[in-house]
Amino acid sequence: MTAALAQKPAAAAVSGAASSFLRMENVSKHFGTLKAVDGVSFSMAAGELRAVIGPNGAGKTTFFNLISGLLSPTHGQVMFEAEDITQQTIVRRVAMGIVRTFQITEILPDLSVFENIRVGVETAAGLNSRPWISRSERAAVNRRVDELIGIVKLNGKSNRTVGELAHGDQRVVEVAVALSIRPRLLLLDEPTAGMGDTETDHMVDLIRRLHQDQGMSILFIEHDMDIVFGIAQHITVLDQGRVLAQGTPEVISSDPKVRAAYLGSIE
Numbered sequence: 001m002t003a004a005l006a007q008k009p010a011a012a013a014v015s016g017a018a019s020s021f022l023r024m025e026n027v028s029k030h031f032g033t034l035k036a037v038d039g040v041s042f043s044m045a046a047g048e049l050r051a052v053i054g055p056n057g058a059g060k061t062t063f064f065n066l067i068s069g070l071l072s073p074t075h076g077q078v079m080f081e082a083e084d085i086t087q088q089t090i091v092r093r094v095a096m097g098i099v100r101t102f103q104i105t106e107i108l109p110d111l112s113v114f115e116n117i118r119v120g121v122e123t124a125a126g127l128n129s130r131p132w133i134s135r136s137e138r139a140a141v142n143r144r145v146d147e148l149i150g151i152v153k154l155n156g157k158s159n160r161t162v163g164e165l166a167h168g169d170q171r172v173v174e175v176a177v178a179l180s181i182r183p184r185l186l187l188l189d190e191p192t193a194g195m196g197d198t199e200t201d202h203m204v205d206l207i208r209r210l211h212q213d214q215g216m217s218i219l220f221i222e223h224d225m226d227i228v229f230g231i232a233q234h235i236t237v238l239d240q241g242r243v244l245a246q247g248t249p250e251v252i253s254s255d256p257k258v259r260a261a262y263l264g265s266i267e
Contacts, residue, residue: 020046020081020082021043021044021045021046021048021080021081021185021217022042022043022044022067022079022080022185022217022219023042023043023044023078023079023080024040024041024042024043024066024067024076024077024078024079025041025076025077025078025079026039026040026041026075026076026077027039027040027041027042027066027073027075027076027077027078028040028073028074028075028076028241029059029062029065029066029071029073029074030074035240035241036059036062036241037059037062037063037066037073037241038059038240038241038242039075039076039242040059040063040076040238040241040242040243041243042236042243042246044217044219044234045217046184046217047211047215047216047217048217048218048219048233048234049207049211049217049218049220049231049232049233049234050218050219050220050232050233050234050235050236051219051220051221051222051228051231051232051234051235051236052064052219052220052221052222052235052236052237052238053221053222053223053225053228053235053236053237053238054237054238054239054244055239055261057240058238058239058240058241059238059240059241059242060221060238061189061221062241063238064100064187064189064219064221066078067098067100067185067187067219068090068093068098068100068187069085069088069089069090069092069093069098070090072086072087073086080093080096080098080185081096081184083096085098094181096184097181097182097183097184097185098183098184098185098187099178099181099183099185099186099187100178100186100187100188100189101171101174101175101178101186101187101188101189101191102189106174107162107163107170107173107174107177108162109161109162109163110161110162110163111161111162112158112159112160112161112162113149113154113157113158113159113160113162113165113173113176114145114149114158114159116162116173116176116177117145117148117149117173117176117177117180118141118142118145119177120176120177120178120179120180120181121141121144121145121148121180122141123180123181124180124181124182125137125140125141127141144180145158145180146158148176148179148180149176151176151179151209151210151214152172152173152175152176152179152206153172153202153206154169154172154173154176157169166199167194167195167199168195168196168198168199168200168202168203169199171191171192171195171199171203172202172203172206175188175191175203175206179210183216184217185217185218185219186210186216186217186218186219187219187220188207188218188219188220188221189220189221190220190221190222190223191203191207191220191222192204192222192224192227193223200224200227204227204230204231207220207231208231211231220232228249229249229253232249233248234246234247234248235247235248235249235252237252237255237258239261244257244258244261245257245258
């Protein structure tokens with residue numbers, strides 16, 4: 001068994017300085033005269049489950065792109081586990097454990113559930129560039145794929161072609177592929193977008209279990225306020241590229257600026 005396959009992700013408690021995990025200092029991203037993100041400072045503790053909310057155009061996706069490396073900031077600094085990653089590539093950030101899903105599902109629709117996840121497992125183990133792998137390595141890959149299928153509760157669907165699955169199951173496969181890379185920070189961009197009630201419940205349960213059972217650090221963008229206030233430990237509110245408010249769900253729900261701008265009356 002390879003070291004990458006044998007290694008277990010370390011669970012992290014929400015303790016210690018948040019700055020030692022993920023921190024953004026006065027980060028801006030300008031597109032000409034448009035300030036998509038404007039002087040954002042942000043910190044997140046290891047093991048935290050945090051939501052990012054705000055209206056369309058608030059800068060949420062750009063914010064994620066700056067963390068994942070799809071964009072470089074115009075100004076400011078991004079730190080991950082005390083390392084300056086401001087100019088690091090996407091590949092380097094993934095290698096460090098920053099793994100992201102997108103609002104539009106990214107899967108291989110002609111492959112099965114098992115095969116989609118196997119691609120991720122082999123990539124994480126550095127096996128996909130080799131012309132052949134040993135029998136023991138193949139067995140280790142298959143065990144890891146089966147483990148991930150169990151974690152995301154797609155048992156019984158491993159041989160189904162992903163393109164034939166319901167939208168919610170496709171999103172779950174995408175999360176399983178992200179998990180195959182053993183993320184230290186999992187970024188979920190609107191994980192329940194386009195789902196029905198049952199599919200949404202499945203995804204919310206998965207996010208909660210990944211946080212509680214796996215100790216995973218999760219940062220997610222979400223429009224459904226019931227989900228946000230139901231599972232997030234802390235919430236960051238963006239407005240016109242700036243941080244409007246940050247705090248616990250109780251603090252955010254009682255913030256008059258947030259209530260007036262986004263939430264209305266929260267019972």
